[in-house]
Amino acid sequence: MRKYLVAGNWKMNGSRDSAARLINDIIQGLEPRPEAEVLVCPPFVHLAEVNRLLKGSSVALGAQDVCAENNGAYTGEVSGAMLLDCECRYVIVGHSERRALYGETDPMVARKFMTAQKAGLIPILCVGETLADRERGETHVVVTRQLKAVLDAAGAGAFAQAVVAYEPVWAIGTGHTATPEQAQEVHAFIRSLIRTADVKIGDATRLLYGGSVKAANAAELFRMPDVDGGLVGGASLEAREFLAICAAAG
Numbered sequence: 001m002r003k004y005l006v007a008g009n010w011k012m013n014g015s016r017d018s019a020a021r022l023i024n025d026i027i028q029g030l031e032p033r034p035e036a037e038v039l040v041c042p043p044f045v046h047l048a049e050v051n052r053l054l055k056g057s058s059v060a061l062g063a064q065d066v067c068a069e070n071n072g073a074y075t076g077e078v079s080g081a082m083l084l085d086c087e088c089r090y091v092i093v094g095h096s097e098r099r100a101l102y103g104e105t106d107p108m109v110a111r112k113f114m115t116a117q118k119a120g121l122i123p124i125l126c127v128g129e130t131l132a133d134r135e136r137g138e139t140h141v142v143v144t145r146q147l148k149a150v151l152d153a154a155g156a157g158a159f160a161q162a163v164v165a166y167e168p169v170w171a172i173g174t175g176h177t178a179t180p181e182q183a184q185e186v187h188a189f190i191r192s193l194i195r196t197a198d199v200k201i202g203d204a205t206r207l208l209y210g211g212s213v214k215a216a217n218a219a220e221l222f223r224m225p226d227v228d229g230g231l232v233g234g235a236s237l238e239a240r241e242f243l244a245i246c247a248a249a250g
């Protein structure tokens with residue numbers, strides 16, 4: 001009953017030309033299937049053009065971040081309303097790179113989540129532990145803290161219109177993918193946390209795995225019962241690789 005979601009996080013890569021080529025190649029190669037939704041999240045400055053090019057296709061558009069404020073004197077920021085105006089449907093919030101490199105805290109991520117929803121976007125909330133956290137045996141502690149910050153602020157009902165991405169920091173961009181069993185274990189735990197707040201919403205929330213997903217490991221990850229798709233970084237920059245990951249969903 002949960003529809004797979006395969007999301008490409010292009011991060012800070014590409015030019016107007018390469019972004020156009022990439023989206024065109026994805027659209028041309030994609031075989032739309034009802035059981036899987038495909039999403040691309042280009043850099044802000046490429047959103048409008050990518051949106052123009054994906055018109056009429058089944059590919060959805062998303063952004064990589066959003067401001068926690070609605071509008072006004074916030075130099076350099078981009079609001080949820082602006083993203084909606086660019087026809088984004090989704091926005092990533094709390095990516096580990098934002099948390100680690102730009103000081104985003106749990107309360108800040110919770111505000112971004114709520115601001116995005118209020119603007120009409122579906123937030124993709126990223127959570128995940130570092131290698132040190134895992135080695136200390138604190139994976140559940142960290143994921144609980146990150147998820148509860150949003151659950152408590154926004155309420156379980158908010159997860160009816162949200163996606164959670166489990167992205168172990170040690171797996172992002174490293175080539176060290178979590179095993180399907182490791183991913184499943186944390187996904188089941190995340191689902192249990194949401195179910196504790198609301199059983200129906202917990203069962204319906206899509207949980208994506210992210211961290212060195214590629215064509216070679218996507219199918220075994222997506223086969224796990226609580227893995228409902230992937231948030232794909234590096235491998236989403238190559239159309240053929242991304243299309244193979246999309247084909248592995250469902």
Ligand code: PGA
Binds near residue numbers: 212
């Ligand atoms: P990766 O990135 O696929 O390059 O590991 C995933 C992400 O950061 O969303």
